[in-house]
Structures are given as structure tokens and as C-alpha cells.
Amino acid sequence: MAKKLKDYYDMEFAGNIAGKLHSVYPAFKKQAFIEHYEKNFTDKEFLQRQDIVVDALDKNLPGNYAENIYIFHQILGEELTKTEGMFTEGWWLWPIGRYVEKYGTKDLRVSLDFIKELTKRHTGEFAIRPLLAKYPKETVSEMLAWSTDESVHVRRLAGEGMRIRLPWAKKIYVCIDEFDTYKQILTNLKNDSSKFVQKSVGNNLNDLMKERPEKATEIIAEWQENNPSKETLWIIRHGLRSERKKK
Numbered sequence: 001m002a003k004k005l006k007d008y009y010d011m012e013f014a015g016n017i018a019g020k021l022h023s024v025y026p027a028f029k030k031q032a033f034i035e036h037y038e039k040n041f042t043d044k045e046f047l048q049r050q051d052i053v054v055d056a057l058d059k060n061l062p063g064n065y066a067e068n069i070y071i072f073h074q075i076l077g078e079e080l081t082k083t084e085g086m087f088t089e090g091w092w093l094w095p096i097g098r099y100v101e102k103y104g105t106k107d108l109r110v111s112l113d114f115i116k117e118l119t120k121r122h123t124g125e126f127a128i129r130p131l132l133a134k135y136p137k138e139t140v141s142e143m144l145a146w147s148t149d150e151s152v153h154v155r156r157l158a159g160e161g162m163r164i165r166l167p168w169a170k171k172i173y174v175c176i177d178e179f180d181t182y183k184q185i186l187t188n189l190k191n192d193s194s195k196f197v198q199k200s201v202g203n204n205l206n207d208l209m210k211e212r213p214e215k216a217t218e219i220i221a222e223w224q225e226n227n228p229s230k231e232t233l234w235i236i237r238h239g240l241r242s243e244r245k246k247k
Contacts (some may be wrong), residue, residue: 206238
């Protein structure tokens with residue numbers, strides 16, 4: 001029987017992450033963290049377990065958001081060396097991202113800098129959403145810079161985080177409200193050699209086609225006018241897959 005996702009977040013996980021935090025911040029209340037998790041996690045589902053970790057972190061770290069993020073930076077570990085691995089190797093960081101998702105709007109700059117590093121080990125696609133909602137122009141501007149980053153994970157996040165219909169997340173329409181910058185982000189990524197990034201751009205177009213087809217059509221038409229590369233053609237095809245199914 002396959003292990004359920006929630007079952008990875010068991011007492012062994014709680015002990016491991018508490019140990020990591022205590023090793024870089026000896027004042028961390030390791031035992032109190034473990035006891036809080038043990039008391040509350042047993043009958044909970046995946047996201048509920050994530051939120052119990054977030055609550056336990058909030059109770060047992062210094063309390064200042066920027067200080068806590070500094071501590072998290074120190075336990076991130078090595079960057080992923082390939083596009084795979086954000087859920088198979090970096091899964092233990094999911095609750096850290098969840099913490100930023102809940103509290104990140106307290107400090108935009110600190111959160112953006114951390115999310116950029118987090119996504120190189122796990123993913124920042126969920127943590128970025130509240131920042132997009134509260135600080136759309138500033139966050140989208142940052143993601144524009146990310147779209148030309150040397151890290152394939154950061155480039156992917158530049159598009160993935162703005163998807164209207166990101167799985168496991170609430171819909172957001174910042175890509176419509178900040179359309180010119182959003183279009184430039186996707187355009188910067190349209191020739192990316194990584195299939196990891198190409199799929200994300202195609203998924204953006206697929207979402208956009210369902211919600212604002214005229215906007216998706218505008219982007220695709222511009223790309224098609226300029227001698228599109230094989231990468232761009234693949235992205236367009238991937239982005240139109242739901243439309244093809246209607247026919």
C-alpha cells in the first residue's frame with residue numbers, strides 16, 4: 001500500500017526538523033515543539049499537519065519574523081542539482097514554506113529573498129501567493145527579474161507562482177491585473193531549454209485560456225509572429241491542450 005502524503009509528516013519528521021532547528025539555534029524549544037506536534041497531529045490530514053508544524057514553530061521560535069526566517073535560511077541545505085526532487089528530496093521543507101505563506105506579508109523583502117532560496121530546494125509557488133495578493137506590483141517586478149535567473153528552479157517559479165489555477169492553491173488573477181509584466185515574464189521563458197520551465201509556461205497559458213482566452217491568444221499570436229523556436233512551439237501546444245480537447 002502506497003504511503004499517503006500526510007504520513008511523511010510523522011513523529012520522525014518532527015524530531016528531525018526540531019533537531020535541525022536546534023542545531024543552528026540552541027534556544028529553540030525542541031522538546032516543546034515535538035510535544036506540541038505529538039499531541040495534535042495523529043488524526044489530522046496533510047494540510048492540517050502542515051499547519052500544526054507552523055503553529056509549533058510560531059510558539060517555539062523567537063517571535064520576530066525576520067529572525068525566524070534567518071534561522072530557516074541556515075537549515076535549507078544544498079540546492080537541488082536537478083529539476084526533480086522538490087517533493088522527493090525537499091518535501092520536509094513544505095511546512096517552512098507554509099510558515100512563509102502564513103506570515104510572509106509581514107516583511108516583503110525578507111520573504112522574497114527567502115522564497116528565492118527555498119524554491120531551489122523545494123518550491124516557493126505557494127509561499128509567493130499571499131505576497132502577490134498584498135503587494136502585486138512589487139512581487140511581480142521581482143518575479144520578472146527571476147525569469148532570467150541562472151537557477152532553473154527560480155525561473156520556473158517566476159511563472160508557476162502566478163498561475164491562475166495553481167493546484168492546491170486559491171485562484172489569483174494578478175496575471176490579469178499586471179498583464180504587461182506577466183506577458184514579459186512568460187516571453188522571457190518561452191525559449192527556455194528546460195522542460196521543467198516549459199511545462200510551467202504552458203500550464204500558465206492553459207490556465208489563462210480557460211479564464212481570459214483573449215489574453216492567452218494575444219500572447220500566443222505575438223510569439224507566433226517572431227519565428228518561434230521549437231521550445232516555444234512546444235509550450236504553445238501544451239498551453240492549448242484543453243482547447244484541443246473541446247474539439
